[in-house]
Amino acid sequence: MRVLVVEDEPYLADAIRTVLRRESIAADVADNGALALELLAVNTYDALVLDRDVPEVHGDDVAREVVRSGLGTRIIMVTAADRLDDKQTGFELGVDDYLTKPFELKELVLRLRALARRPAEAAPPVLETAGVRLDPFRREVYRDGRYVAVTRKQFAVLEVLMSADGGVVSAEGLLERAWDENADPFTNAVRITISTLRKRLGEPGLIHTVPGVGYRFGGEA
Known part of the structure; x- marks a missing residue:
């Protein structure tokens, strides 16, 4: 499994990448939405851990582009506030799941594993x-x-x-x-x-x- 982490807080981004790698999940990091779109254009990712409020290109716009591409990349949106209207916007865009800061890194791993179990045309759960x-x-x-x-x-x-x-x-x-x-x-x-x-x-x-x-x-x- 390969994941792109889009997070502009360096310490959190490094912590997420370290934990994912320990779980045998390859992880790349982008600290802004523009870089995320560049990486998505040249690499194949199974999932995207996307901070909604990243600079340069907003997380909503990144999510919108991922869904539009039709590549089937799963999206976990990360938000700083647990607002229902924010989540509604994300789910309408096609986001698969949400995490509210602060969160346990183990929970992120579990949510990624759960997304991996969902059937996909080229990646059956088993x-x-x-x-x-x-x-x-x-x-x-x-x-x-x-x-x-x-x-x-x-x-x-x-x-x-x-x-x-x-x-x-x-x-x-x-x-x-x-x-x-x-x-x-x-x-x-x-x-x-x-x-x-x-x-x-x-x-x-x-x-x-x-x-x-x-x-x-x-x-x-």
């Missing part, structure tokens, strides 16, 4: 392929009914591969979806994570390397 069952909400992986213990990063990589529905995902694509914009494009983290994930899943192998292209998940090489 992924099942070749005997592997991945539950994004419970953070659990099973192979042929056997529980597979994986790290947070291994889980994130597996989720991206399985979501591709048999398609090939490049190393750059994995960096974009399972890490974040600060990931070093020359790092060998993808290769190492794929190698250790293969061992966790066991034989026969399900993650196949497509030379010069990337990786594919499935039962046949």
Whole structure:
């Protein structure tokens, strides 16, 4: 899962990003609405944690553009005041959920997990392929009914591969979806994570390397 946090309070933005990363949720940060729109134009995000009163471009306008794009990015709007009329405006724009400051960071994580469970055309709540069952909400992986213990990063990589529905995902694509914009494009983290994930899943192998292209998940090489 990859999230864009739009928050102009540096300490809160850093705290949110740190907590999300600990939960294996890749998180980028924008401190104003204009930068948020720039990032949304070049990156794919599963969810947007959006402060309503960010500078340059108002949160309502950011939300309006996200909904208009039709990309299916979920939106959690953050407000400083618990005013019903503010929430009404947001829900009419297409906002999925609301949080009022101050809030517990754990609650934000729970709300993001709940949004991830909602059906979407390209992202079913539970992924099942070749005997592997991945539950994004419970953070659990099973192979042929056997529980597979994986790290947070291994889980994130597996989720991206399985979501591709048999398609090939490049190393750059994995960096974009399972890490974040600060990931070093020359790092060998993808290769190492794929190698250790293969061992966790066991034989026969399900993650196949497509030379010069990337990786594919499935039962046949």
